[in-house]
Amino acid sequence: MASSIICFFLLLLLPLTFSEPIRNLYGTRARAPTVQQTGHRHGREVIVDNGIIRVSFSSPQGLITGIKYKGIDNVLSPHLRARGYWDITWQGENYRGLDRIEGTNFRIISQNEEQVEISFYRKWNIGGSRSHIPLNVDKRYIIRTNTSGIYTYGIFERLPEWPQVEMGQIRIVFKLNSDRFHYMVVADDRQREMPTDDDRDTHRGHAKALAYKEAVQLTHPRNPMFKNQVDDKYQYTCEIKDNKVHGWISTKSHVGFWLISPSGEYRSGGPIKQDLTSHVGPTAISTFISGHYVGQDMETHYRTGEAWKKVLGPVFIYLNSDSTGNNPTDLLWEDAKQQTKEEVKSWPYDFVASSDYPSRKERGIVTGRLLVNDRVITPGKSAYVGLAPPGVPGSWQTNTKGYQFWTKTNEAGYFTIDNVRPGTYNLYGFVPGFIGDFRYQNRVEVAAGSKISLDRVVYQPPRNGPTVWEIGVPDRTAREFFVPEPYKNTMNPLFLNHTDKFRQYGLWQRYTELYPNHDLVYTIGASNYSQDWFYAHVTRNVGGSTYVPTTWQIVFRLPYVNWRGSYTLQLALASAARANLQVRFNSEYSIPFFSTGTIGRDNAIARHGIHGIYRLYSINVPGRLLRPGTNTIYLRQSKASGPFEGLMYDYIRLEEPSRD
Numbered sequence: 001m002a003s004s005i006i007c008f009f010l011l012l013l014l015p016l017t018f019s020e021p022i023r024n025l026y027g028t029r030a031r032a033p034t035v036q037q038t039g040h041r042h043g044r045e046v047i048v049d050n051g052i053i054r055v056s057f058s059s060p061q062g063l064i065t066g067i068k069y070k071g072i073d074n075v076l077s078p079h080l081r082a083r084g085y086w087d088i089t090w091q092g093e094n095y096r097g098l099d100r101i102e103g104t105n106f107r108i109i110s111q112n113e114e115q116v117e118i119s120f121y122r123k124w125n126i127g128g129s130r131s132h133i134p135l136n137v138d139k140r141y142i143i144r145t146n147t148s149g150i151y152t153y154g155i156f157e158r159l160p161e162w163p164q165v166e167m168g169q170i171r172i173v174f175k176l177n178s179d180r181f182h183y184m185v186v187a188d189d190r191q192r193e194m195p196t197d198d199d200r201d202t203h204r205g206h207a208k209a210l211a212y213k214e215a216v217q218l219t220h221p222r223n224p225m226f227k228n229q230v231d232d233k234y235q236y237t238c239e240i241k242d243n244k245v246h247g248w249i250s251t252k253s254h255v256g257f258w259l260i261s262p263s264g265e266y267r268s269g270g271p272i273k274q275d276l277t278s279h280v281g282p283t284a285i286s287t288f289i290s291g292h293y294v295g296q297d298m299e300t301h302y303r304t305g306e307a308w309k310k311v312l313g314p315v316f317i318y319l320n321s322d323s324t325g326n327n328p329t330d331l332l333w334e335d336a337k338q339q340t341k342e343e344v345k346s347w348p349y350d351f352v353a354s355s356d357y358p359s360r361k362e363r364g365i366v367t368g369r370l371l372v373n374d375r376v377i378t379p380g381k382s383a384y385v386g387l388a389p390p391g392v393p394g395s396w397q398t399n400t401k402g403y404q405f406w407t408k409t410n411e412a413g414y415f416t417i418d419n420v421r422p423g424t425y426n427l428y429g430f431v432p433g434f435i436g437d438f439r440y441q442n443r444v445e446v447a448a449g450s451k452i453s454l455d456r457v458v459y460q461p462p463r464n465g466p467t468v469w470e471i472g473v474p475d476r477t478a479r480e481f482f483v484p485e486p487y488k489n490t491m492n493p494l495f496l497n498h499t500d501k502f503r504q505y506g507l508w509q510r511y512t513e514l515y516p517n518h519d520l521v522y523t524i525g526a527s528n529y530s531q532d533w534f535y536a537h538v539t540r541n542v543g544g545s546t547y548v549p550t551t552w553q554i555v556f557r558l559p560y561v562n563w564r565g566s567y568t569l570q571l572a573l574a575s576a577a578r579a580n581l582q583v584r585f586n587s588e589y590s591i592p593f594f595s596t597g598t599i600g601r602d603n604a605i606a607r608h609g610i611h612g613i614y615r616l617y618s619i620n621v622p623g624r625l626l627r628p629g630t631n632t633i634y635l636r637q638s639k640a641s642g643p644f645e646g647l648m649y650d651y652i653r654l655e656e657p658s659r660d
Ligand SMILES: *[C@@H]1O[C@H](CO)[C@@H](O)[C@H](O)[C@H]1NC(C)=O
Pocket: 022, 023, 024, 025, 146
């Protein structure tokens, strides 16, 4: 609380500590960061300068208003007021909206030779502003000596007696200088020159609106190279496990701006949850909590009586530059990836002041070996295992409130989950090639400094009998199925000849063209799922805006039937959006033998995702429903008010009755 008094109209220079000037990579003189507080007519400002970057914050709001770097006065957009900010989308009893959580209290947490940490804090009071979410929020920024960037984290807390609230999304957003940044990088194979915000303007006729507002066709872009391309930010989403660094490059100034996320612990929804990254603006986002690709199933509700506290971040906003004069994109991207490795290696950071952020020695380690028992015991190799708040198997997919710690097993199934915050967890997992969700039977209590060895943990995936037939591979996505070619006049050339063919706009419409009158029929033994199983079970357009349900058939022969036995249909879904899947055996028009009921709001079909959240249905099929010879399973998705109701299958398997 020491230095919270700031005088208006006063230029106040706090005591400066100078260390020996050091030279950074590209020759700028680095020094211990200084903090300067200024007041003028337009408000107060805090400026932190370490000789490499100079960062301005509105005070006490704590919005980043300027980043001066390498002769660029502001890498952020000079035109927008909100250009570097945290925000929350929320809904209370009488209010819904977006809260930029502007601080009301500025203070310096620490300042020394090595770094400055500052705080912009907002405390919530019953009876306070209606448009403020009931949360105490402490936004922290750390600027270090000889470091070309800004660390930021937030401490979010609600007290149990506060009103109930829905909290859908928490993120940090940067709007960059559009004169400078045109080249965007999300991954090695996802980077390109980007159109501008102005090119997306449908009101001024620069672009044409498509099936939903996020997707536009660039009909009159300033740069003719983009003509008729589709732009949609959801084409650049990433799974959390891969979403460690993304950003923008100014090819003119040879400067890169990157958001580095060294850990997944503070995100939500587990390692394969997808979220936005960078997109037209130029915009770069780091998301902590969101419903993207999950929808209403995401855990967003906080009831009265419920306390919550979570540290989000730190993430690292990294700037780099290159003066070699060649095309800088490869160099800057390679350097950004290298820097990401450094950040991951130094996680958990030892320079974070908040006691809510445990240091390495205050965290624990959990090790073990995952085996899979699917009739025979094999190592659970290349599986994801993770600690997440206690819940039912798979509950990590929708969990936002707690911390999650995930890792991948090696070829022999061994795993080490390190840097785990003290707490009570379940150990969860999923194994490529096997259906279902693993959860270890006992809870795992992690204490500071503890090293817990679970030895062997065995996952027994659901199975009631030998496989009769199967479609697809159990990998929680629809990737292996038939993904059609994009429409020539509405495509993104980035995804031509690309492993992620599914990221093109409009693919769902291809179903109606491929199956104009009759739905998909898949014959076991003759059909090939990579050619004959459409990646999404969508509705059919029958003209105008009218859509009808579709019924897919799986045709198979059985040489004999065990009448008294119970077969099992293992039906794994990779995605569902307002869908109701009805399953019938050998009778297309009877009452459905099984229905999922209305499920899912993950919107993966419209968002060019190849999966949303995973669901497995193990359906018991009495032998009397089957017959020797030809059988047909009818899969009817019965909801059809538009193009986007539907689902994606991950994998389907018919099992014989158990032989024991
Ligand atoms: C400053 O940072 C650069 C780049 O990370 C590094 O090479 C150099 O050794 C650092 N200098 C000091 C004195 O820490």
